[in-house]
Amino acid sequence: MTWLEGLSEGDTDWDRLASTFPETFDALASLMAAAWEDTDPVLLELARLRIATLLQYPEELTRRSARAKEAGLEEAKLAQLAAWPTSPLFTARERACLALTEQFILDANGVTDAEVAEVTKHLGGNGCYAFVEAISALETLQRASLVLGIHTAPDVDQMITRSTSAHATEGSG
Amino acid sequence: MKPRIPLPTDSVNESGLANTAGMAPALGAARRRLYRTGFRMRNVDPVTTELVRMRNARFQSCNY
Numbered sequence: 001m002t003w004l005e006g007l008s009e010g011d012t013d014w015d016r017l018a019s020t021f022p023e024t025f026d027a028l029a030s031l032m033a034a035a036w037e038d039t040d041p042v043l044l045e046l047a048r049l050r051i052a053t054l055l056q057y058p059e060e061l062t063r064r065s066a067r068a069k070e071a072g073l074e075e076a077k078l079a080q081l082a083a084w085p086t087s088p089l090f091t092a093r094e095r096a097c098l099a100l101t102e103q104f105i106l107d108a109n110g111v112t113d114a115e116v117a118e119v120t121k122h123l124g125g126n127g128c129y130a131f132v133e134a135i136s137a138l139e140t141l142q143r144a145s146l147v148l149g150i151h152t153a154p155d156v157d158q159m160i161t162r163s164t165s166a167h168a169t170e171g172s173g
Numbered sequence: 174m175k176p177r178i179p180l181p182t183d184s185v186n187e188s189g190l191a192n193t194a195g196m197a198p199a200l201g202a203a204r205r206r207l208y209r210t211g212f213r214m215r216n217v218d219p220v221t222t223e224l225v226r227m228r229n230a231r232f233q234s235c236n237y
Binding site: 021023024027028030031033034035037038108109113116117120125126128129130133134137 | 177178179180193196197198199200201202203204206207209210211213214233234
């Protein structure tokens, strides 16, 4: 349970904070929705879970994206995620994205031209840009959740569904 | 700084950065909304907010 006091009632830590700061949390949920809208769900789910491992966020590791599962991501591959550099279950495209994700989380200044070029080779310029924006959004959410002590939260897909109407009216920025 | 990915235009935005308008439009709009929301919050005073923003920029070597 989050260490913050005086929060509204809710089913999860996220819900309680979202009830207390509705505009901020809706904007954050909308950012999540956009991340999943603009990127390949399998690549993003692999990145999300790898980020959770690197940031030591065990609760995030228990959640799953239904979109990624529907797109073909299986638990057997997730069980091998820590071994992505050598496991035959991972494609070159997935390895390129996971390499960039790890370096981005550990030290963004250490991301190399070669790492960006490898992702661009597989995703194109627009795809690489969207992927970097998306993992930045995931990092924002997970780091904020860790600092605020958000241990319980809706699944990714529930969060997205709740934000959809607000996100749709915000398209023009 | 030279962009590492191909961009749709060589133009720069009002901050002098590469213009990425039109790339990942949903994410861009959502991020701008989150920034606006954060800056509008009154729980933290604007001076502290700006100091934290600039300190983080320096920490990240974000020099623009």
